[in-house]
Amino acid sequence: DTAVxxxxxxxxxxxxxxxxxxxxxxxxxxxxxxxxxxSKKFLKIMFSYNNKELIINETVPNRFSPKSPDxxxxxxxxxxxxxxxxxxxxxxxxxxxEAEETQYFGPGTRxxxx
Amino acid sequence: AQTVTQSQPEMSxxxxxxxxxxxxxxxxxxxxxxFWYKQPPSRQMILVIRQEAYKQQNxxxxxxxxxxQKAAKSFSLKISDSQLGDAAMYFCAYVSYTxxxxxxxxxxxxxxxxx
Numbered sequence: 559d560t561a562v563x564x565x566x567x568x569x570x571x572x573x574x575x576x577x578x579x580x581x582x583x584x585x586x587x588x589x590x591x592x593x594x595x596x597s598k599k600f601l602k603i604m605f606s607y608n609n610k611e612l613i614i615n616e617t618v619p620n621r622f623s624p625k626s627p628d629x630x631x632x633x634x635x636x637x638x639x640x641x642x643x644x645x646x647x648x649x650x651x652x653x654x655x656e657a658e659e660t661q662y663f664g665p666g667t668r669x670x671x672x
Numbered sequence: 673a674q675t676v677t678q679s680q681p682e683m684s685x686x687x688x689x690x691x692x693x694x695x696x697x698x699x700x701x702x703x704x705x706x707f708w709y710k711q712p713p714s715r716q717m718i719l720v721i722r723q724e725a726y727k728q729q730n731x732x733x734x735x736x737x738x739x740x741q742k743a744a745k746s747f748s749l750k751i752s753d754s755q756l757g758d759a760a761m762y763f764c765a766y767v768s769y770t771x772x773x774x775x776x777x778x779x780x781x782x783x784x785x786x787x
Binding site for chain 1: 703704705707709714715716717718719722724761763767768769774775776777779780
């Protein structure tokens with residue numbers, strides 16, 4: 559029973575393409591997140607949604623567009639992929655947006671842009 | 673803006689011994705939470721331990737404990753009786769009350785456990 563799942567696990571694509579990464583959580587959480595972990599393992603938040611509403615948008619290029627069709631899903635669509643987009647993308651969720659809440663992470667999606 | 677600094681990119685420890693990972697942060701806020709997350713080679717991040725800033729008592733979870741020094745803005749993680757399964761990258765994270773939903777992570781410390 560995977561709590562936070564992401565698809566695909568690996569994604570190899572050419573520059574300029576558009577791709578999507580899907581995330582689903584079955585924990586009944588209200589808040590979901592997208593993080594980017596670069597090749598040096600630096601982990602930075604990109605977006606946060608609470609009850610399908612965007613609450614955090616961290617200076618991410620507008621080529622990245624998150625979409626939350628319902629509380630259990632937060633997908634990430636990336637337009638016009640660039641080499642610098644190569645990274646591991648992690649989805650996470652928490653019970654709500656309160657500071658004390660533990661975040662539960664998905665297994666990550668390794669994106670390689672050629 | 674808050675920053676989190678982990679000054680040790682890599683650490684190693686002998687199995688069964690104790691190791692301390694350091695974390696310092698910069699904030700002007702008085703209320704916040706601090707977390708340590710572990711990322712093993714499988715990549716899945718999991719919570720190790722968390723600390724509320726308003727609590728003076730250091731958090732403890734089995735072999736994991738923290739040394740929280742609020743005035744010094746320091747939040748170190750001590751791992752006792754290290755096990756091979758503790759080998760991972762450890763991230764320190766800061767979450768403020770006023771901007772909950774946004775976690776600021778340190779750059780991580782890679783811990784190697786030697787048998």
